[in-house]
Amino acid sequence: MKLFPLVHTKLNPPRVVGDLIERPRLMERLNRGVNRKLTLIVAPAGYGKSTLASEWLARCRQPFAWVSLEPQDSEWRLFLRYFVAAVESLFPHAVPLASALLQSPELPPSRVLVDTLINELNGIDQPFILALDDYHFIRDMAIHDFIDELLTHTPRGLHLVLITRLNPPLNLRLLRARGHLLELRAEDLRFTIDETQAFAQKAYGKPLDAQQAAVLQEKVEGWAVGLHLCFLSLQDPGELDAIVERFSDQRLVIDYLFNEVFLRQPEFIRERLLKTAILDRFSASLCDSLCEADASSSAMSGREFIQWLEQADVFVFALDREHEWFRYHHLFQDLLRHQLAQTLDADEIATLHRRASRWFAENGFIDEAIHHALKADDVDAAADLVAQHRRDILNADQWHVLKRWLSYLPDEVKQNRAELLLAQAWVAYYAFQLWRISPLLDAMEALLEDAPASDGLRGEINFFRGHSWFWRGDMTRSVEFLDQALQQMPRSYQQGWGEAAVFWGLAGLMNGRKEDVIRSLTQWLYYDQKPPTLLMTRLLGTLIFVHILSGNLHEAERLALELHEGGVTHGSAYTTRWASYLLGYIRYFWNDLEPAARYFETAVEGRHILHKRAAVDALAGLALTYQALRRLQDVEKTLQTFLEFTRTTRDPADVAVARSCQAHAALLQGDRQVAMQWLQTADLSTDGGVMFFWLETPRVTQCRALIAQGTHDSLQKAKTRLTEHRRMAENTHNIRQLIDLLALEALLYEKQAQTEQALTLLQRALTLARPGGWIRPFVELGPDMAMLLNELAKQIETRDFVAHILRSFSATRPASLPDQTVLFEPLTDREIDVLTLLARRYSNKEIAAELFIAPTTVKRHASNIYQKLGVKNRRQAVEKAIALGILPSSATHERII
Amino acid sequence: MDPLKMESPGRYEIRVQGCLSSAWSDRLGGFHIVTIHVENGEDITVLRGEVVDQAVLFGVLNTLYNLRYPLISVRALKRDETVPLEQSL
Numbered sequence: 001m002k003l004f005p006l007v008h009t010k011l012n013p014p015r016v017v018g019d020l021i022e023r024p025r026l027m028e029r030l031n032r033g034v035n036r037k038l039t040l041i042v043a044p045a046g047y048g049k050s051t052l053a054s055e056w057l058a059r060c061r062q063p064f065a066w067v068s069l070e071p072q073d074s075e076w077r078l079f080l081r082y083f084v085a086a087v088e089s090l091f092p093h094a095v096p097l098a099s100a101l102l103q104s105p106e107l108p109p110s111r112v113l114v115d116t117l118i119n120e121l122n123g124i125d126q127p128f129i130l131a132l133d134d135y136h137f138i139r140d141m142a143i144h145d146f147i148d149e150l151l152t153h154t155p156r157g158l159h160l161v162l163i164t165r166l167n168p169p170l171n172l173r174l175l176r177a178r179g180h181l182l183e184l185r186a187e188d189l190r191f192t193i194d195e196t197q198a199f200a201q202k203a204y205g206k207p208l209d210a211q212q213a214a215v216l217q218e219k220v221e222g223w224a225v226g227l228h229l230c231f232l233s234l235q236d237p238g239e240l241d242a243i244v245e246r247f248s249d250q251r252l253v254i255d256y257l258f259n260e261v262f263l264r265q266p267e268f269i270r271e272r273l274l275k276t277a278i279l280d281r282f283s284a285s286l287c288d289s290l291c292e293a294d295a296s297s298s299a300m301s302g303r304e305f306i307q308w309l310e311q312a313d314v315f316v317f318a319l320d321r322e323h324e325w326f327r328y329h330h331l332f333q334d335l336l337r338h339q340l341a342q343t344l345d346a347d348e349i350a351t352l353h354r355r356a357s358r359w360f361a362e363n364g365f366i367d368e369a370i371h372h373a374l375k376a377d378d379v380d381a382a383a384d385l386v387a388q389h390r391r392d393i394l395n396a397d398q399w400h401v402l403k404r405w406l407s408y409l410p411d412e413v414k415q416n417r418a419e420l421l422l423a424q425a426w427v428a429y430y431a432f433q434l435w436r437i438s439p440l441l442d443a444m445e446a447l448l449e450d451a452p453a454s455d456g457l458r459g460e461i462n463f464f465r466g467h468s469w470f471w472r473g474d475m476t477r478s479v480e481f482l483d484q485a486l487q488q489m490p491r492s493y494q495q496g497w498g499e500a501a502v503f504w505g506l507a508g509l510m511n512g513r514k515e516d517v518i519r520s521l522t523q524w525l526y527y528d529q530k531p532p533t534l535l536m537t538r539l540l541g542t543l544i545f546v547h548i549l550s551g552n553l554h555e556a557e558r559l560a561l562e563l564h565e566g567g568v569t570h571g572s573a574y575t576t577r578w579a580s581y582l583l584g585y586i587r588y589f590w591n592d593l594e595p596a597a598r599y600f601e602t603a604v605e606g607r608h609i610l611h612k613r614a615a616v617d618a619l620a621g622l623a624l625t626y627q628a629l630r631r632l633q634d635v636e637k638t639l640q641t642f643l644e645f646t647r648t649t650r651d652p653a654d655v656a657v658a659r660s661c662q663a664h665a666a667l668l669q670g671d672r673q674v675a676m677q678w679l680q681t682a683d684l685s686t687d688g689g690v691m692f693f694w695l696e697t698p699r700v701t702q703c704r705a706l707i708a709q710g711t712h713d714s715l716q717k718a719k720t721r722l723t724e725h726r727r728m729a730e731n732t733h734n735i736r737q738l739i740d741l742l743a744l745e746a747l748l749y750e751k752q753a754q755t756e757q758a759l760t761l762l763q764r765a766l767t768l769a770r771p772g773g774w775i776r777p778f779v780e781l782g783p784d785m786a787m788l789l790n791e792l793a794k795q796i797e798t799r800d801f802v803a804h805i806l807r808s809f810s811a812t813r814p815a816s817l818p819d820q821t822v823l824f825e826p827l828t829d830r831e832i833d834v835l836t837l838l839a840r841r842y843s844n845k846e847i848a849a850e851l852f853i854a855p856t857t858v859k860r861h862a863s864n865i866y867q868k869l870g871v872k873n874r875r876q877a878v879e880k881a882i883a884l885g886i887l888p889s890s891a892t893h894e895r896i897i
Numbered sequence: 898m899d900p901l902k903m904e905s906p907g908r909y910e911i912r913v914q915g916c917l918s919s920a921w922s923d924r925l926g927g928f929h930i931v932t933i934h935v936e937n938g939e940d941i942t943v944l945r946g947e948v949v950d951q952a953v954l955f956g957v958l959n960t961l962y963n964l965r966y967p968l969i970s971v972r973a974l975k976r977d978e979t980v981p982l983e984q985s986l
Contacts, residue, residue, distance in 0.1 A: 045963045165963065223965065254964060255918055331963065338924055 003364045003392050005401045009281055009319035011086055013054035013066040013131065014327065018313030019202045020055060021195055026184065030056045033182025034129070037154045038175055039161045040168075043186035045331040046225030049163045050133050050317070052189065057129065062159075064129040065090050070280070074139045077107055077400065080117075080146075083130075087121065090128055093571065095120040096852050100573035100609040103397070105431050108608035109648050110142055114149050121155035123857045131161035134330075135168055144169050151175060190222025203231035212240055225331055226257065228315070233260035258335045268299035269308065274343055276305075277336035278352050278375070280368075281319055281327045289359040290352060350376040361385055366393070370408050379413050387419035390426075394495040397534050399430040418444050418453060422460050429464075429499075432612060432651070434471075437464055459488030463500045470507050473690040475732060478507040494535040501535075505542040506549075510690070510732035514550055518543070533570050540566070544582055548693045551735035553772035557586045568849050576850075577606040581618040585695055588625055591775040591808045594888075597625045598836075604638070606852075607645060613694075616654050619645060620661040620696035627665045628780070635665055653686035660687075660698035667701075667708055668780065679705045691728060693736045699725060700740060707748055718748055739769045740777045747781055750788050759792050766792075770801045779808050827868060827886065834861040839878045839887055901973060903951045908974040911957065913966035916940040921964075926957040941969065 030052075033039050041049045057064045065086035073079050084099050098117040101108055138144065148170050150160065162168060175181040191199065193210070196217045200208035208216070220226035234240060262270060275290055276282050282290075287302030300308070306326060309316045315329035328336065340349065353376035360369035366389050373382035386405045393402050402423055406414060414420045421444045428436035441464055453461070466481030482504035489497045501524065508517040521543045524531065531539060540563050547556035560582040567575030584599030600622035607615035619642040626634040639662050646654040663678035679702065687698040699721070706718035722745045729738040742765035749758035769777065778785050786809050793802045827835065830851075837847045844862070848855040866872060869880045881887040901907060916932040928946035935941055948954045954971075961968065 044965050046965070253916060253918075255921070334963070338921070341923065342920065 003366060003389065003396060003398075005367075005393070005396070005398050006081060006085055007281075007365070007367070009325045010068045010070070010082065011066060011089055012320050013057055013064075013133075014050055014068065014317030014319055015054055015058070016051050017310045017316050017318050017326075020051075021191075021199050021202065023052065023195060025192075026052055026188065027056055027059070029182065029184065029188075031060065034060070034062065034127075034159050036182050037151055037158075037160065037180040039159070039182045039184070040172070041161070041163045041184045041189075042165070042167055043184075043189050044165055045334075046223055046329070047186055047189040048224040049189065051224075052184075053131055053133070053161055053163055057131065060129070062127050062129050063090050064131065066131045066133065069132060069134045069137045071137045074137055074143065076110070076140055076142050077102060078404070079138070079140070079143050080113065083132075084117070086130060091124055091854075093848075094124050094854055096571065096573055097606070097609065100606075103400075103574065104609055105399075105612065106649070110146070112608055114146050118150060118153055118155060120853075121158060123854045124155065124157045125854075125856050125860070127157050127159065129159045129161060131163065133163045135162045135164035136166040138168075141169075151180070189224070191217065191224060191227055192222065193217050196222070196227060199227055200231065204236070208240070216240065225315070225329065226254065229254070229257035229261055232312075232314070233257055233264070255335070255338075258332075258339075262335075262339065269305075272300065272305050273314075273336055274340040275352055277328065277333050277340050278349065278372075279327075279356060280333075281325050283324050283326070286356070286359050290355050292355070350378070352376075354378060354381070357381060357385075361388075366405065370405060374408060379410060383409055383413045383417060383420060386423060387417060390419065390423045391493050391496070394426060395493065395534070397495070399427060403427045403431075415443060416447070418447050418457055421447070422457065425460075425464055426496075429467075438468065441465070455488040456490065456493065459485045459500070460496055462488065463496060463503075466500070466507065467503050470503050471689050473728070473732070475507045475511040475690075479504065479511050479513075482507055494532055498535045498538040502538050502542045505546055509546050509549055510734065512733055514546070514733065517546055521546070533566070533572075537563070537566065537572070537575055541578065545693065548582075548585070549734055549736050551739065551768055551772045551774065553586050553589060553774065556772075557583065560586065568846075571849070573606060573609050573852060574611075577603050577610045578614060580606075581610065581614050581621070584618065584621055584625070588621055588628075588695065589772075589774050589776045591628075591779055593625055593629050597622065597629065600625055604641070612649055612651075612654070615645065616642075616649075616657050617694045617696060620657060620664075620694075623661055623665055624668075624695070627668050628776075632669070639665065652683070656683050656686045656698055657694075657696050659683075660701045661696045663705060664696060664701045667704055672708060675705045675708060679709065690732065691725070691734055691737050693734070697737065700737070700744070703741075703744055707744065707751065710751065715748060715752060719745075722748065735768050735772075739765050739774050742768070743777045743781060743785070746788060747784055750784065755788075755791070758788060759795065762788055762792055763796065766801060775805050775808050778805050783809075827865060831861050831865050831868075832886065834858060835865055835877065835881055835887060838862065838865075838874045839881070906947060906949050907951075907954075908947050908976070908978070909945070909954055910970075910972045910974055911944040911961070912969040912971075913942050913944070913961055914939055914969055915942060915966050917942040917944075917964075917966065925960055926953045928957060942966070945974070 030039065041053060043049055054066070057066070067073075067082045067086045069079075069082075073082060080098075081102055084095055084102060087095055088099070095117060098113065098120055101113055101116060107113065147160075147162075147168070150158075151170065154160075172181060176183075193213050197208050197210070197213045200206075200213065216227070216230065220230060230240075230243070234243070262273070265273070272287070272291060276287055279286065279290070284302035284306050287305055291302075309326070315332035316326050317329065319325040319327055327333075344352075353372040357369045357372035357376065357378075360366070360372060366385055370382045370385050373379075373385060386402075386409065390402055390405075393399075393405075406420070406423060406427065409420070414424065421440045425437045425440045425444075428434065428440070441461060444461060448457075448461075462481045462485040466478045466485055469475075469478035469481060482500055485500040486497065486504055489500060491497050501521070505517050505521055508514075521539055525536065525539050525543065530536075540559060544556050544559045544563065547553070547559065560579050564576055564579035564583070567573070567577075567579055580599045581603035584596045584603060587593070587596035587599060590596075600618050603610060603615070603618035604622050607618065610618065619638065623635050623638040623642060626632075626638060639658070642658045642661065643655075646658045659678060659682065663675045663682070666672075666674035666678075682698065682702060684698055684702060691697065691699075703718045703722050703725070706714045706721070709715075722741055726738065726741045726745065728734075729741055742761050746758045746762040746765065749755070749761065765777070769775075778789065786806060789802050789806055793799050793806075796802070833851055834847060837850060842850065844855050844858045847858045851858075862874065862877075865877055869877050869884075871877045871880050878887065911928070917930055919930040922928060922930050925944060926946055926948060928944040930942060930944050932940050932942045944957070946957075948957075958968070958971070
């Protein structure tokens with residue numbers, strides 16, 4: 001079933017169904033205001049705000065987008081998702097980063113989101129209008145702050161229209177003073193005498209005389225809904241005098257007018273009107289379903305009812321071009337609901353909500369289905385909906401929608417159903433709140449003691465058990481549970497099954513079943529029916545992890561490039577950033593430092609999009625790569641960014657990695673003081689359990705620091721630790737860590753003047769490192785390691801690999817910076833990025849995808865580059881850049897994908 | 898009078914210009930609604946009632962705004978205060 005996490009009709013401006021009154025004086029003002037930053041339309045309900053704005057937009061020549069806000073949209077993430085969806089309805093790939101950020105488990109700080117979004121909006125180089133209707137529903141100050149920011153640093157193409165009943169809490173004074181604001185208020189929106197006459201002409205086909213029009217205009221104060229009701233309630237303008245007489249000394253009263261109109265309708269129409277008033281939007285099919293088996297249904301179908309609404313010119317808006325969805329004017333809906341509450345009793349109204357809920361559920365609109373179930377006070381039905389659709393929404397990679405659904409349900413319901421406990425466990429899993437999972441599993445087991453669970457449920461529980469054993473380092477148990485999980489869950493449940501496959505692969509490898517794991521993953525990926533994107537990404541990622549862990553960097557690189565290509569094809573910034581991180585990681589260990597730095601830079605730039613733990617390791621990778629390149633200022637800056645990033649993730653484990661990386665870099669700089677301080681205060685408690693392949697592993701850095709300390713005690717302690725870690729790495733077949741650990745141990749023995757043992761260990765490390773080409777673990781240990789390798793080279797036959805490593809020692813010297821001084825105006829970093837890709841013969845579109853900017857922005861950068869270099873085309877630009885040393889001479893060879 | 902708090906109950910009197918049917922009471926926080934005719938001017942509607950917190954009060958004010966009733970006054974009443982309707986007009 002197709003699910004709709006966003007309500008698409010909210011992205012269309014509501015269009016009046018009946019005849020319209022021309023309001024040229026207002027159109028004129030709106031047209032003139034479009035050069036300002038903001039149009040603010042503020043007036044009470046019923047002044048024709050939305051009608052005016054949507055008519056104006058329909059006629060104006062500029063592209064426009066629209067969001068109809070509702071009370072529940074006053075939530076930061078949901079608001080931004082609608083905002084971004086509206087922008088994307090105009091410019092499909094204009095805001096890829098912001099869009100990806102909104103999918104991340106925990107939203108990045110609003111500063112990051114707002115800057116990214118404004119930046120990307122700024123890349124749209126044509127004028128466009130964005131209208132937010134019913135902005136008065138917004139209460140979250142973060143959203144007001146965002147709009148304020150948007151108006152302070154307005155993207156050049158954007159004109160914003162806010163339509164609201166209440167003055168928004170924005171800094172309007174400054175905008176007003178600078179002439180950036182067009183304001184239309186109740187005073188401007190009131191119908192004039194001329195417009196009142198035109199309105200009457202449309203309603204009756206004959207004019208109102210000027211005096212009548214003047215009196216009426218005064219009585220209803222030019223209020224659109226009042227006038228409309230008036231005209232609907234009178235058959236003939238002649239009756240007007242009677243009304244005017246009746247209200248000679250009073251204002252016209254809305255419920256009087258409403259009753260006049262309402263009571264004149266036939267019974268079956270009244271019933272229809274009242275029942276549909278519970279709906280915030282309706283279609284013919286929904287109307288039928290709502291009124292099934294009622295008296296009114298035989299009199300008129302949903303289709304006929306909507307036709308009647310259109311002909312009678314009652315307060316109804318069309319919400320899409322196809323005229324499938326409609327809504328009442330908010331005020332009219334309010335009046336109908338008021339009437340409904342006086343006509344039907346609570347049970348009857350609840351029945352209507354139940355029917356609406358069923359229809360919405362059957363058609364994939366789960367948010368609205370839950371909303372109506374709760375309105376019917378049927379909490380169980382709402383819980384059923386979440387339970388039934390949780391897998392579909394997880395399959396669609398929309399776990400925070402599941403989180404939102406859960407938030408609608410009361411706690412006692414959530415705690416008493418296995419499916420809902422599982423739903424909460426998945427939300428905790430994706431939000432990295434792993435400590436929440438175990439109590440949920442216990443509650444589930446307790447529930448299932450009485451009622452046996454289906455296989456699918458068991459499978460999910462077994463997944464979480466296996467997952468937990470994995471991180472505790474018990475691979476045998478982990479594989480046992482995960483084996484069951486994979487059998488019990490259907491593969492069509494790609495999200496749950498995919499997660500189980502990830503950990504089954506890792507646990508299997510660490511349990512010594514490497515061949516088995518690679519065979520199965522390959523089978524699932526390439527030989528069975530082609531997996532859907534989400535599952536494919538997970539399986540491919542796992543295969544890469546498995547190859548890295550078993551030391552096979554070449555195969556890992558091939559697959560990481562495939563992953564990158566898949567990410568580009570499917571427009572997934574999350575996947576491409578993962579691939580960048582992995583490619584940076586591989587190049588780093590190959591001691592291929594310049595490309596490593598570039599990959600890590602891309603990954604780090606997208607740190608808020610990336611999986612949090614991968615982002616942490618990418619930051620460590622970037623700092624250590626800069627260190628290896630002796631770019632010390634960049635090391636400092638990266639470590640700073642790293643610490644700031646861990647402050648936003650608020651996870652002590654991340655802070656521990658950042659601090660460990662800082663000490664690691666200090667050791668490489670020979671700054672013993674910083675490293676020793678860290679050694680004394682380091683919190684290693686978060687780095688327990690299984691060792692993964694992470695580049696920065698605090699417990700290993702601890703050993704590096706202990707060896708550097710060089711005292712008898714510290715060396716002894718390092719020896720104990722290293723032996724422990726090595727055993728663990730051996731037991732879990734973790735070749736990646738084993739290479740590092742053996743090299744370190746060799747160094748340690750050498751320091752203790754036990755060269756014989758040192759060489760044996762080093763020989764072992766080299767044997768493991770050679771197939772994958774691991775160089776960095778040796779080079780990073782400096783001159784002591786170089787001497788040891790030289791020593792070893794004398795003894796062994798196969799010297800090619802040793803020689804290769806030894807050459808890498810001498811190659812690690814400060815990189816010469818490109819000399820740009822011959823240019824009058826140096827290229828910006830971004831322009832160099834573009835130039836680098838131009839050299840690799842990327843198309844504009846590919847560059848745009850790679851750098852997450854719009855193709856038009858690429859063109860602009862390219863023309864700036866040509867201008868600065870004084871050339872006419874990309875070939876000349878690349879040649880000149882190489883000649884000037886801005887690009888390395890090898891730049892043209894390296895087409896990565 | 899006790900200090901007012903956002904989350905505490907209170908009694909209020911709201912006056913708006915124009916006449917309003919008492920049938921709206923349910924949708925206006927259960928306020929008691931009386932319209933009085935003033936000799937030399939328009940009708941005035943007085944709403945009195947108890948709110949459990951300020952959210953209810955602002956909800957009522959919002960609904961009155963949406964129904965286009967211009968506001969004359971809002972006043973917190975003392976616990977046992979009873980004021981004749983005509984007073985203080």
